[in-house]
Amino acid sequence: MNRRNRGSLVLMSMLLCLAAIAGCASIPTGGPVSKSEVSTTGEVQQNTNFKPVPPSAGADQTAIINGFINAATGFSDNFQVARKYLTAAAANAWKNDQRTVVYRGQPNISRNGTENDYKVELDVDSVLDADGIRTPAESGPSGTIQFGLMKVDGEWRINSLPDGVILAKAYFQTIFNAYSLYFYDPTFTYTVPDVRWFPGGSNSVATMIVRNLVNGPAPYLKGAVASAFPDGIRLARDTVPISSSTATVDLSAGPLQAASLQARQQMQAQLSETLSRGLNTVTNVVMRADQVPVDVGDTGQSQASQIHAPQTPSRQIGVSQNELVYLENGAISAIPGMPSVARLQPAVPAQSYSSFAKDGPVAFLNGDRTSLYTIAPGKAESVAMTGVPLTPPSFSPSNWVWSAAADGSGRVFASNAAQNNGATVQTVTLTMEWLKGRTVSSLRVSRDGTRIMVVSSAAGQSQVHLTGILRQDNSLASPPRDLTVPIGMFLDTVTFTLGYWGDETKMIVMAPGTGDVVATKLSLSADPKPLPALTGMQRLSVGNVTSDVSDIYAQTSSGSVFVQSNTGWQERPDLKGISDLAFAG
Template sequence: MRGAGKLTRLAGALLALVLILLTSCAQIPRSGPVGKSTDESAGKPNNAPVFFPVAPRAGAGPEAMIEDFYLAGSGYEDDYAVARQYLTQASSVKWKPDQRVLVFRSARVVRTAVENVFNYELDLAYSVDADGIATPLPEGSKESIPATLTKVDGEWRIAEIPDGTAIPEQTFKVIYGAYPIYFYDPTFTYAVPDMRWFIKKKTVKAMTSALLGGPAPYLKGAVVSAFPSGMKLARESVPVVSGAAQVDLTAKELVDASNEDRLRMQTQLALTFRSQPDVINVELRANQDLVRVEDDGSVLPPVRDKDVPAHQIAVSNNDLVRYENNKLGPLPDIQSVRALAPRMPAESPVSQAAAFLNAGRTTLYSILPGQPARALTTRAGLSRPSFDRYDWVWTAGPGSNGATEVLAYHPAGTAPGANVPAVTMTPPWLAGRSIKEFRVSREGTRALVISELNGKTSVQITGIIRNGDGTPRDLTAPITLLSARAPDRGVWVNDTTVAVMKSSANDNVTPELLSLTSGAPQQLAPWPGLTALSAGNGPTEIYGQSTEGIFQRLGNGWSPQLKGAIDPAFPG
């Protein structure tokens, strides 16, 4: 196969990606006759793309047939009607394009030793499964898709091909979008986003199906859904009629549910459809009959993207201080811990408890108002403490046998001299890893984990599984975020974004924003000697610390704030 021919075909196919401007909708009437019903157009932006693929070309060879078939796989209209023309009749019936999407940076067709069998070799950027769960992949990630061809009426056709499609990365970013579907924390107090990738013209139905299918694997056990397991759509569409998304569910489960549960279902769908401008409200239906949901005030809407308090805890003159409004002051009712040489402090977002490490990062201490500090654990290389909304303080380090352990303690409410409730977890995916950072998300269902194994750094998000009283029990197998560097510091910025960096007292440091909505890191402005990182509510409230003081992110640079304090951290 000649490279120039491939590039020509690829360019031609990409030029066929036409953005159709849809006519704008008038204001939806609040009275009068029932309006227009749409099954899959709900929520699509005005520039929702439509791909017009090329049909099979007479006389095309098997290599060109495979390339053109996968390029035609970007044409999702009419159930991939054009792409199916590249298949034999039997293969066209069996092929399920929506099982997965392989998103490639580059691709080529390679002959195998078996006659009429070829491999479509991909350098993968993402893999997206049938539920829209995307896995970003580093450069150099390879996969080969086998294809068996045969001649039909003198023309090559594909007789055997795995389910799914494979499309170029740039095409994928135009056709697909990242959308959050929402679940609840176990107390139904907070909304937790679960990012999925869907075709932009098919979002409402896809979102609903994904929501009914349950959370992504890394969130299973950490979040809950108002929808019982096994509940399904009663029909394969979600019409939107005059702004109302009509979600038609299997009757028995919906009718048997309490009004409180139905209200939570409706709220969960409304949160999920927030990104869809054509959807104004949600109707629950059972076999097309409207099911009444009474909002009697018994269910409060969940908090989305929980805020943290505006102040920070820090260390100044070798003691704990509060950093607020660009000034330093004492922590209320907290005794001096200067004799313990505190570093890397944390403050609870729900009580006045604080925690910190000693200078050697070998001992974790907690301190409560009116009480002296107490040692919680001693071991080598502890990670900076992090409080969750249940008032547990977390750290990680090697156990007595060298295995990596994640530790959680609950000092608040514990009398002096009494044993502090403690939990030790040894998730198998952390075996052999050295944890550099462990930070719990603001709603308490997830944690950012930065760890190193054999010199290779991973940035991951894990789910936190708890008992009914909030006591931590386990961590889920995580998802991995791609970073351009090997960070050793990280903080939550909001419910879908973390900031990370490779700290250095001597070199320029370039922090990055890693988003669950995108595989590409966003680099912030470099700054010399950054050794600590903190974040408040959103990307504008990111702080860095060097020997020159504390700096706040300002546009594409950093603005000096304060000297004399180190290791700042917002509550959490």
């Protein structure tokens, strides 16, 4: 069996596991809830209104299950009250930290044949594994969870339940918070976020963050990102204390002392980036081996060399009068030295990050979107791929331009646009088993060059996948050799065909339409959020999307261009003659 077939089986197993989890976990629900906004940084504030109640005398089976459900918010005390609803054997065997299943709506509790067997049905929103990796679930039929009960000294208690905890979504939003663990791209140029979800106060969260950071990235990032921490290194003490804004990290002495000074500096930078951005109580990190601080030299240069959350420049590329043009500072201009491509009817162009240099390449599809060309000022166009419907091109920082076949074949293409010579360019074809049978409509490379967002559909269901890029070596210009088994992102009752990166964790998806079109902001660290509706929206150009800035341009079916503002969408009549706008990437 080849590796890609194995990858397909792994993905299938992940999806089956997600369905199985919905049918075999304990469910907390009900009780008082203090709603709070989910933040991407800063420590979570533990909800003081959770007051689990122990079982009352004479409670029947339904009341015991309800009581257990209501008491299963007890992350702060290791579920001591919840365990009182279990038999002694079940309480000792139950592993609450194996997963957390988040559900929507109200669970339905009913007898499952006998007075000792009950089932709980629910609508699963998402699943967190033991490492805090959250996988959104597809909307659909409810999951079923089985409980077994028995009498102990005349009182009903739960004696059979699977490992894990299930929370109502309102509880989850209050108890859990998203944190980015930072790894590196293979060249150690960019930091790459790996978003995890953890409960608890600052010290316990710091421990969970560091433990998982040292253990390595999420499965969909393995091989696509690098870590400064060598295999085998672990936390020497299962705690990361914070005092006077300094987090002390005790690591296994052997691997830490054997590491080079540069490696220790990179470890220090990785810890600092992760903890200081995730916890507002941390501004400094001390690494220790055998409780003795290790020498990391001057970390200033090492930390300054990494690029965090790379921003895209403000200039956009577009098409005007059948030629490629730039839009910069509100003015449309021809691209200096660019040959005419009007005969090819250019569409959906992309500009490389190096196009801001004099001879940087750009790319575009032809009019019927079956051929992809790369071109640079002073050079003729090169054919990168042809003969199949293609998704709009997307550049990585290393000048590889990506596209996918929109024919259900699972083929993904990457061409080295830096080798443009007016003929053909080096093109790598990857066939992904997990994309076979799906119609790919959008493929976009992240700005750190390590991840790809794929928008596809099958049987009327749209879906976003995130996958990592595996290279042949660790050089900046290395050709890709494969994509990782992806992680899925889902939206309820929303059809979408186009996707765009907004920053390191934010994406925007949409589907063109003639009526009111609503684009949706996705995030690895928050719930989906709709943007204001715009009539006839056809495509977007997305720059930097942060809490303070939102560079989003929209093109409508009438040819008008709108810019998102705090009050909605503002038309730009001066941009009426330009179409298919795109920021770099």
